[in-house]
Amino acid sequence: MAVSTETSSSVIGSSPARTPVWALALKWVAIAAALLLALYVASKLADHGHTLAVVGTAFVAMCVLVIYGTRRAVPMKYLFVGLALLIGLQVWPIVYTAMTAFTNYGQGHLASKEDATAQDIAYSVRQVPGSPTYTLTVAVKDGTSTVAGPLYFLLVDEKGHTFVGDAKGLNQLGKNGLTIDAGKITKAEGYTTLNLLQANKRKDLSSFAVPTDGGGGIKASGFAAAYNGKPTLVWDKKADTITDTTTKQVYVAEGAQWVPQSGKGDALPVGWKENVGLANFRTLFTNSTIRDGFLGIFAWNIAFSVLSVLTTFVLGMLLALLLNDSRIKGRGIYRSLLILPYAIPVFVSALVWASMFNQQFGLINNLTHLNIDWFGSPWAARAAVLITNLWLGFPYMFVVCTGALQSLPGDVMEAAKIDGAGAWRTLRSITTPLLLVAVGPLLIASFAFNFNNFGLIYLLTKGGPFTGGNSQLGSTDLLITYAYRLALGGTNPNYGLAGAVAIIIFIIVGLLSFPGFLRSKALEEVN
Amino acid sequence: MIKRTLAVALASATAVTLAGCGGGSSSGKNSADGTKAGSSAPAKSGKSSAAAAPTAVSTKNPSRDKNADLVIWADATSAPYIKQLATQFGKANGVKVAVQISSDVRGQYGTAFKAGQAPDVIVGAHDWLGELVTNGSVAPVQLPAKVASGFNPKAIAATKYNNQTYAVPYGVENLALVRNTKLAPNAPKTLDELVANGKKLVAGKKATTVLSNQVGKTGNPYNGYPWLSACGGGIFGTKSNGQYDPNKLIVDSAGSVKGASSWAAMGKQHALSTNIDDKNADTLFASGKTAYEITGPWSIPAFKKAGIKYAIDPLPSIAGCGAMKPFLGVQMFYVSSKAKNATVAQTFVTSFLTTKSAQETLFKVGQRPPALTAAYDAVAKTDPDVAKWAAAGKGGQLMPNIPAMNSVWGPLGQAEADIVSGKSAPKARMTAAQKEIAANIAKG
Numbered sequence: 001m002a003v004s005t006e007t008s009s010s011v012i013g014s015s016p017a018r019t020p021v022w023a024l025a026l027k028w029v030a031i032a033a034a035l036l037l038a039l040y041v042a043s044k045l046a047d048h049g050h051t052l053a054v055v056g057t058a059f060v061a062m063c064v065l066v067i068y069g070t071r072r073a074v075p076m077k078y079l080f081v082g083l084a085l086l087i088g089l090q091v092w093p094i095v096y097t098a099m100t101a102f103t104n105y106g107q108g109h110l111a112s113k114e115d116a117t118a119q120d121i122a123y124s125v126r127q128v129p130g131s132p133t134y135t136l137t138v139a140v141k142d143g144t145s146t147v148a149g150p151l152y153f154l155l156v157d158e159k160g161h162t163f164v165g166d167a168k169g170l171n172q173l174g175k176n177g178l179t180i181d182a183g184k185i186t187k188a189e190g191y192t193t194l195n196l197l198q199a200n201k202r203k204d205l206s207s208f209a210v211p212t213d214g215g216g217g218i219k220a221s222g223f224a225a226a227y228n229g230k231p232t233l234v235w236d237k238k239a240d241t242i243t244d245t246t247t248k249q250v251y252v253a254e255g256a257q258w259v260p261q262s263g264k265g266d267a268l269p270v271g272w273k274e275n276v277g278l279a280n281f282r283t284l285f286t287n288s289t290i291r292d293g294f295l296g297i298f299a300w301n302i303a304f305s306v307l308s309v310l311t312t313f314v315l316g317m318l319l320a321l322l323l324n325d326s327r328i329k330g331r332g333i334y335r336s337l338l339i340l341p342y343a344i345p346v347f348v349s350a351l352v353w354a355s356m357f358n359q360q361f362g363l364i365n366n367l368t369h370l371n372i373d374w375f376g377s378p379w380a381a382r383a384a385v386l387i388t389n390l391w392l393g394f395p396y397m398f399v400v401c402t403g404a405l406q407s408l409p410g411d412v413m414e415a416a417k418i419d420g421a422g423a424w425r426t427l428r429s430i431t432t433p434l435l436l437v438a439v440g441p442l443l444i445a446s447f448a449f450n451f452n453n454f455g456l457i458y459l460l461t462k463g464g465p466f467t468g469g470n471s472q473l474g475s476t477d478l479l480i481t482y483a484y485r486l487a488l489g490g491t492n493p494n495y496g497l498a499g500a501v502a503i504i505i506f507i508i509v510g511l512l513s514f515p516g517f518l519r520s521k522a523l524e525e526v527n
Numbered sequence: 528m529i530k531r532t533l534a535v536a537l538a539s540a541t542a543v544t545l546a547g548c549g550g551g552s553s554s555g556k557n558s559a560d561g562t563k564a565g566s567s568a569p570a571k572s573g574k575s576s577a578a579a580a581p582t583a584v585s586t587k588n589p590s591r592d593k594n595a596d597l598v599i600w601a602d603a604t605s606a607p608y609i610k611q612l613a614t615q616f617g618k619a620n621g622v623k624v625a626v627q628i629s630s631d632v633r634g635q636y637g638t639a640f641k642a643g644q645a646p647d648v649i650v651g652a653h654d655w656l657g658e659l660v661t662n663g664s665v666a667p668v669q670l671p672a673k674v675a676s677g678f679n680p681k682a683i684a685a686t687k688y689n690n691q692t693y694a695v696p697y698g699v700e701n702l703a704l705v706r707n708t709k710l711a712p713n714a715p716k717t718l719d720e721l722v723a724n725g726k727k728l729v730a731g732k733k734a735t736t737v738l739s740n741q742v743g744k745t746g747n748p749y750n751g752y753p754w755l756s757a758c759g760g761g762i763f764g765t766k767s768n769g770q771y772d773p774n775k776l777i778v779d780s781a782g783s784v785k786g787a788s789s790w791a792a793m794g795k796q797h798a799l800s801t802n803i804d805d806k807n808a809d810t811l812f813a814s815g816k817t818a819y820e821i822t823g824p825w826s827i828p829a830f831k832k833a834g835i836k837y838a839i840d841p842l843p844s845i846a847g848c849g850a851m852k853p854f855l856g857v858q859m860f861y862v863s864s865k866a867k868n869a870t871v872a873q874t875f876v877t878s879f880l881t882t883k884s885a886q887e888t889l890f891k892v893g894q895r896p897p898a899l900t901a902a903y904d905a906v907a908k909t910d911p912d913v914a915k916w917a918a919a920g921k922g923g924q925l926m927p928n929i930p931a932m933n934s935v936w937g938p939l940g941q942a943e944a945d946i947v948s949g950k951s952a953p954k955a956r957m958t959a960a961q962k963e964i965a966a967n968i969a970k971g
Binding site: 108110111115126197227229266360464465466469470471493 | 596620621622637640641643657658660661662663664666667668669671672688689690691744745800801802803806807864868869870871873874875876877878930933934937938940941942945948950951955956959960963
């Protein structure tokens with residue numbers, strides 16, 4: 001935002017000439033706008049209680065002020081915006097994933113211990129046996145505000161007795177001055193009744209209870225009914241135990257959950273999030289199912305990505321070469337038609353392909369009179385995945401190659417012709433090497449994309465078929481779909497374990513891509 | 528020129544790599560949620576997904592309407608009717624209600640809850656309950672005894688977890704045998720009768736398939752369960768309080784194995800097939816290519832549209848076992864434990880949705896028999912199908928709502944698929960499935 005104004009002023013800033021006043025004004029307006037934006041974001045974040053993020057935003061705002069407000073740090077003026085985005089959108093997710101990998105964050109372990117325990121206790125609230133249910137009218141005393149005045153419950157029990165309750169306790173209420181309609185008090189002298197909208201604004205209503213004998217309390221259920229409820233669990237914070245007052249069962253904190261001390265019975269349902277150190281990584285490396293399946297899936301993962309890139313590239317390039325020949329009429333039409341598979345969402349085409357591969361009802365077996373169990377036998381399923389990916393992927397390669405072909409220098413081609421090279425020789429020695437320099441890096445990107453091609457596998461085979469009597473290791477599973485099933489899909493979601501798997505995959509993809517980039521750098525040197 | 532291309536490519540490749548690794552936290556989750564709505568859901572919660580199946584898959588996540596006094600998330604099928612009710616409620620009480628469509632209520636609610644952006648009320652199946660309770664994301668609701676007694680007892684049982692009530696039910700759904708009356712004028716009493724007649728129709732070229740029942744390459748335990756229940760098997764045993772016990776698996780019990788043997792026998796006769804899945808099961812029946820389909824109320828609109836004359840029968844019985852009993856699923860309204868408008872939400876759910884007229888309106892969502900007895904009686908008079916669905920569900924068990932059920936769908940489904948396709952023998956395969964399920968549950 002402030003960059004554009006700053007570039008001019010900083011260039012001029014090197015000479016003693018003064019910056020024009022309007023440029024200075026514009027610069028400070030831009031800086032002020034950026035600071036206001038930061039303030040807005042920070043207040044939103046503070047609303048949700050993200051302390052760390054508020055500090056981060058304040059830091060960014062300070063950086064903006066220091067970098068663009070002063071004449072120092074000229075290179076930083078160019079780099080700052082990109083750097084901030086890089087950290088926010090790329091580095092932070094990695095750090096966050098890594099941090100999650102060391103926790104038990106997942107199903108049943110979402111909140112802090114404090115919150116989880118409060119929820120467990122709230123879930124133990126039961127209606128006191130034999131107590132009546134009431135119709136409820138929420139009110140405040142006349143003269144106090146409906147927003148902040150002390151709350152009163154005007155109650156009618158099943159027998160028609162009327163009561164008034166406040167934070168101190170429940171009292172009889174004389175029927176004089178009351179208007180009762182359909183068993184519910186609608187008007188009461190001395191009180192202002194709240195309508196639903198006003199009651200909804202009272203956030204203290206959900207925690208409000210009229211104390212009753214025996215430790216219970218009359219609580220609102222919605223805004224028209226009330227009941228006498230009592231939690232059966234009591235948390236002794238000092239001893240860090242929870243006692244169930246009805247069964248006398250004592251619970252202790254263990255494994256981020258309240259478990260019965262006696263070892264008999266169930267744990268309380270809500271657990272909390274805590275640090276588990278290297279436990280997730282230990283699970284990954286010691287679980288026998290995970291270890292045994294890993295190598296096979298890894299091998300198929302590599303084969304899938306390499307073959308996908310190879311087949312799509314070869315088909316795309318051949319079609320591009322063909323349609324690059326000016327002797328073909330209506331090339332524009334053919335080219336647009338060939339891009340069509342690329343324009344259809346993967347969702348749609350993958351599902352269409354899935355039904356075409358159906359053994360009994362699918363188009364492919366019906367047309368070819370074959371009886372291949374495409375998604376039932378491992379090798380057929382792998383072939384089906386590659387065929388579908390070829391259909392989905394070749395238009396991209398076709399577009400890329402067409403673009404690269406058209407930018408090939410004509411003089412080199414002419415020189416080859418003059419030297420007497422035939423079509424094949426030109427293709428092999430001139431066109432292909434030049435083409436590869438341009439599209440080489442894209443092939444690596446395509447490899448990295450297909451390495452993690454979650455959507456295709458999930459829509460087509462869900463990783464299956466599963467052989468050998470298990471439902472964890474699929475024949476077409478990629479590491480990413482396998483990890484998904486392991487950590488999130490098959491059983492109860494475990495984001496901590498998923499984070500650990502993601503880190504391992506990150507390291508693998510990084511190691512695999514590294515030599516590729518070294519190689520493309522070599523190509524650049526040749527050029 | 529080449530240098531610049533390389534730089535751009537390098538940057539984009541790095542981005543792809545990083546996106547891949549960040550998958551655990553952001554990008555992976557999004558794609559996961561998106562796909563869950565479309566295809567993996569059948570494995571996770573057979574029935575609820577089947578009901579939501581006609582919904583177009585939308586990758587757009589709803590975001591909470593900040594100006595409303597009550598925010599409800601529902602799937603696309605139920606949203607129009609809930610909107611109708613919400614408008615009534617809003618007008619009567621002077622509040623603004625927003626009903627938002629979510630393509631995957633369960634998944635998107637979980638994500639929104641963690642971000643502190645959850646809606647006040649969600650509409651969903653009863654088997655989500657255990658998961659919602661362990662995450663602490665659902666609030667108890669208080670139904671006075673005289674209100675609760677007006678409901679179908681099975682529906683009320685479905686709203687409970689550890690004896691606490693968490694939801695208000697509106698519809699009960701289950702599988703039944705839907706029959707094409709033109710092809711098969713009489714209801715089959717036994718499975719053998721069904722298969723014999725189905726085979727006759729196929730031999731006479733009047734149909735192509737004996738029976739349409741979703742199995743697929745990864746199995747469908749929801750549709751396969753009636754075979755197990757008929758022979759006295761099932762998934763979980765129960766505790767003394769009637770709740771399912773995750774430590775008492777009966778997948779490899781004698782009854783379950785007997786039921787699985789019937790899967791194998793049906794598979795051999797091509798009466799069950801892994802080639803029939805959620806994508807083509809309804810189409811086969813709607814196009815008259817089979818006389819029988821085992822399905823639920825959610826399929827009926829498609830059959831009516833196709834002009835098929837159908838009848839709804841209870842599931843037949845298996846020779847040497849008993850009558851096939853389906854799982855019961857209950858559709859209900861949950862209130863979020865972090866609802867920003869808790870008072871309006873609780874009032875809407877406990878006072879308004881428990882009325883007869885509201886439950887009658889909700890009947891239009893997929894024509895499920897209403898949970899409120901008075902509403903059931905009213906709609907049963909005008910719609911003859913209602914009593915038939917209820918009759919087919921008679922004696923059925925509630926689908927387990929404990930979180931351990933998440934560990935069952937995958938292994939049991941694969942076992943079913945392997946047995947139906949004849950790849951594995953029933954006894955050994957069910958034993959292996961039980962082992963895998965137990966290991967998953969222990970992993971927690």
